[in-house]
Amino acid sequence: MRSRKISRRISVCLLGMVFVALSGTGATAAQLSVLEECMLEMIRSGEAEQMSLGEVRTYCRSSVEAHTEAAPEEAEEAEEDESLVHQRREAEEDLSSSPFSIVAHRTNYILPVSYNNNPNGDPFGVPDSEVNNAEVKFQFSFKFPVWRNIIGDADLWAAYTNLSFWQAYNKSHSSPFRETNHEPEVFLSKKNDLQVIGFTNTENRIGAVHQSNGQNGQESRSWNRVYLQMIFERDNLILTFKPWYRIPESDEDGPDDPTGDDNPDIDDYLGYGEIRALYKWDEHIFSLMLRNNLRSGDNRGAVELGWTFPVTEGINGYLQYFNGYGESLIDYNSSVNRIGIGFTVTEML
Numbered sequence: 001m002r003s004r005k006i007s008r009r010i011s012v013c014l015l016g017m018v019f020v021a022l023s024g025t026g027a028t029a030a031q032l033s034v035l036e037e038c039m040l041e042m043i044r045s046g047e048a049e050q051m052s053l054g055e056v057r058t059y060c061r062s063s064v065e066a067h068t069e070a071a072p073e074e075a076e077e078a079e080e081d082e083s084l085v086h087q088r089r090e091a092e093e094d095l096s097s098s099p100f101s102i103v104a105h106r107t108n109y110i111l112p113v114s115y116n117n118n119p120n121g122d123p124f125g126v127p128d129s130e131v132n133n134a135e136v137k138f139q140f141s142f143k144f145p146v147w148r149n150i151i152g153d154a155d156l157w158a159a160y161t162n163l164s165f166w167q168a169y170n171k172s173h174s175s176p177f178r179e180t181n182h183e184p185e186v187f188l189s190k191k192n193d194l195q196v197i198g199f200t201n202t203e204n205r206i207g208a209v210h211q212s213n214g215q216n217g218q219e220s221r222s223w224n225r226v227y228l229q230m231i232f233e234r235d236n237l238i239l240t241f242k243p244w245y246r247i248p249e250s251d252e253d254g255p256d257d258p259t260g261d262d263n264p265d266i267d268d269y270l271g272y273g274e275i276r277a278l279y280k281w282d283e284h285i286f287s288l289m290l291r292n293n294l295r296s297g298d299n300r301g302a303v304e305l306g307w308t309f310p311v312t313e314g315i316n317g318y319l320q321y322f323n324g325y326g327e328s329l330i331d332y333n334s335s336v337n338r339i340g341i342g343f344t345v346t347e348m349l
Contacts, residue, residue, distance in 0.1 A: 079235045104346035105159045106141035107287075109318050114340025121177070121267075121330050126173060135178065136166040137320075137340055146186070154190040161185075165328060179330045185209035187229075199232040199239065220262045221329035223250075227273075236280040243273035268293055269300050269325040269332050283310045291326065300325050308344055318344040 028031040119131040143159035150156045162182040168175050187207025187313055205228070212222035227244035253261025271293040279286045285308040292301035302324025311317045322338045325331075 047338075091161065102142040102144050104141065105143040106139065106161055107318075107344055107346035108140055108142075108346045109320075109342060110136070110138035111318070111320060111340030111342035112136055113342070114320075114338055116339040118334060120334060121178075130173065131178065132167055132170045134169050136168045137164070137338075138166070138342075139163045149292065151188065152190070154188045157187055157189055159185050159187070163328065179213060179328045180212060181213050181329050183209060183211045196232065199234045201230060202233050203231040205229040205231075215330075221332065222262050223247075223266055238278040240276045241273070242276070245272070263329070263332060266326075266332055268295075268298070271301060284308065285289065285316075291324070302326055311343070316344050318342050 018287070021347055033259060037056050114135060114137045117133065119128060119133055119135070121131040123130045137289050139161065141161040143157050146158050147156040156164045161181075163181045163183070165175060166175070167173065167178050185207050186203045189203060189205045192201045192204055195233070206226075207229070208224070210222070210224050213220070215221065224247040226243040226247065227242055229240055229242040232239045232241075249261040249264075250259065251264065252262075271291050274289060274291045276290075277288040285306075286305035287304075287308070289304040290301070291303075292299070302322065304323075305321045307319045309317045309319075319341050320339070322336060325333065325335055327336045327338065
């Protein structure tokens with residue numbers, strides 16, 4: 001009986017040496033935990049008494065290596081369990097922590113082929129009949145952090161979005177850009193975890209945005225807004241509610257007055273906010289945008305549908321359909337019906 005106790009003490013000492021040896025190799029806490037379980041089990045079962053130190057070392061290391069191989073799969077499963085907004089936020093934080101880095105803000109896409117049933121020729125002074133229905137539409141959007149934790153844990157961001165409509169196939173007019181909208185903005189973003197009827201309010205933003213087409217005279221369009229954006233999530237569904245308030249401007253003294261309001265009735269067409277939804281199914285993403293001026297008997301608004309589907313690693317195909325008012329500033333008071341197909345590299349709300 002006494003010899004068995006001495007043998008177990010020797011086994012414990014030998015296993016302790018194995019533990020110390022592996023600890024010094026840079027093993028992770030998870031690996032050391034597996035090693036400890038291996039040691040205790042061998043002591044309880046008496047297996048250690050019949051094994052040499054080399055055999056114990058080999059056995060325990062194999063247990064640690066097996067756990068290491070399984071760890072990536074466990075990490076992948078954990079990542080799948082994280083919310084879509086959380087995954088995106090972590091990627092943004094990793095990227096924005098690097099100096100001089102920029103992060104995607106809205107969807108970045110290009111539609112090399114899009115068909116517009118009601119193109120506007122006013123921007124370059126030609127009749128609508130001389131404007132091609134087929135054109136290239138693309139959007140480039142990015143943001144970067146200005147000040148982390150400026151108010152509590154709220155972050156201050158600056159962003160810019162460029163939306164362009166290019167008459168690339170209109171050779172008779174030298175393939176001009178029919179319209180380009182510039183949209184700089186600043187906003188405060190704060191994480192949240194409020195539960196609302198089965199959804200989690202994961203993030204809220206408050207910001208100010210200027211939008212302009214960079215033109216002058218009668219083709220000038222611009223407006224300024226402040227907005228509140230609330231992001232909700234449930235499983236693979238994301239909903240955002242974005243009401244806004246237009247900052248008033250003085251009336252124009254004449255059609256060429258550069259200081260007055262270029263488009264005083266824009267609220268009648270773009271309304272006072274929008275709702276967006278995004279749903280992820282496998283590797284496909286479906287998006288929806290809705291706007292309405294909420295006035296009975298004057299149903300002006302817009303709907304945009306999007307489908308993102310995998311093509312190659314890092315590049316996704318993108319099908320987009322838009323119907324209604326306000327696709328671009330130059331067409332804010334004209335109803336547009338457009339469908340286009342192309343590519344996207346980011347999908348954001």
